[in-house]
Amino acid sequence: MNWDDLRLLLDVSRHPRLADVAARTGLDATTISRRLRRLETDLGLELFERTSKGHLLTPAGQAVADKAEGLEHSAAEIAGLSETEGPLAAGRVRLGVTEGLGSLLIAPAMARFAAQAPHIGLDIIAVSGFVSVPKREADMSIMLTRPKTGRLKVRKLSDYVLQLYAHPDYLARNGRVRTVADLAEHDLIGYVDDLIYSSQLRYHEDIMPGLTPRFCSPSIVAQWQMAREGAGIAVLPHFIAGHDPQLTSVLPEAVRIERAFWLAVHEDIHATSRARAVNAFLDELFASSTDRLIGSA
Structure with a gap:
C-alpha cells in the first residue's frame, strides 16, 4: 500500500x-x-x-x-x-480570502511581506466564495462569519464598513437620493442571489426590505467596476470605494453596514513559524488599515 x-x-x-x-x-x-x-x-x-x-x-x-x-x-x-520553535520562518502557506480583500488590501502589501518573511511563499486564494480550511483547501482563511466546526483556531481580525456608492454622472442622470425609500427608484448593483455564499452579503434587505439589484455579479470587483462606470448604486466596502475618486458616497448618514473578518487557521499548522509569520503580517496590515476598513463613523 x-x-x-x-x-x-x-x-x-x-x-x-x-x-x-x-x-x-x-x-x-x-x-x-x-x-x-x-x-x-x-x-x-x-x-x-x-x-x-x-x-x-x-x-x-x-x-x-x-x-x-x-x-x-x-x-x-x-x-x-x-x-x-525554530528561529527561521520558512515554507509555504495557502491563505484563502474574499476576492475584494485579497485583491485590494492584501495583494498590494506583498512587497512588505516579502521583506518581513523572505523564506515564506504565500498563496493568496482570492475568490468569490470561501476555500475550506477543514478540507485542507487552505492552511488559513479569512471569512465573513466565525466558523463553528472543524479543527481550527479562530480569531477576529477586524471590523469593516460598507456603504452605498455611485458615480456622480449616474446621480446627475437619475437624480439625487435623499432618503432610503428613494433607492427603490434607482438601478442597484449587487450579488446574484442564488450564488451568495454567505448570509453576511445580503445587504439590500438590511437597508430596506424589498430592494432588488438590477445588475448583479458574484464578483465584488465586477460590482465595483459597474458603479465606477455609472451603471448604478452599489453596496461596497469602504476599503474598496472609500477613497475612489470616481465614486461618491450615497446616503452616508443613513446607510452604514458593519461586518467583520475572521481568521481561521488549521490546528495542524497554527503553532508553526510560518503560520506565526503570516499571522503577524495580517495583524500589522489590518492595524495599519483601520481608516480604510472602518472610515469615519
Missing part, C-alpha cells in the same frame, strides 16, 4: 470530481483513476462508487479515509515539530 495513494484518496474524498483533483495535483484523470483502482486492489476493498456526481466514498472507503486523515494529521504534526 502506497501512502501517496492514500493521500490521493483523501483528495478525491474532498473533491469527488477527478477533473478537480487533477487541477489540484497536476495528475491527469486517467492516472488518478488507475491509482485509486490500485489502492482498491491492494486493500481488497471497494472504496468508491463511480457516479455522475463523481467518486463517492463507500462505507469501506469512508472508514479508510477516516484512518488516512489520522495519518495526515500525524504527518503534519511531525513536520511542524521543527518549525514550532
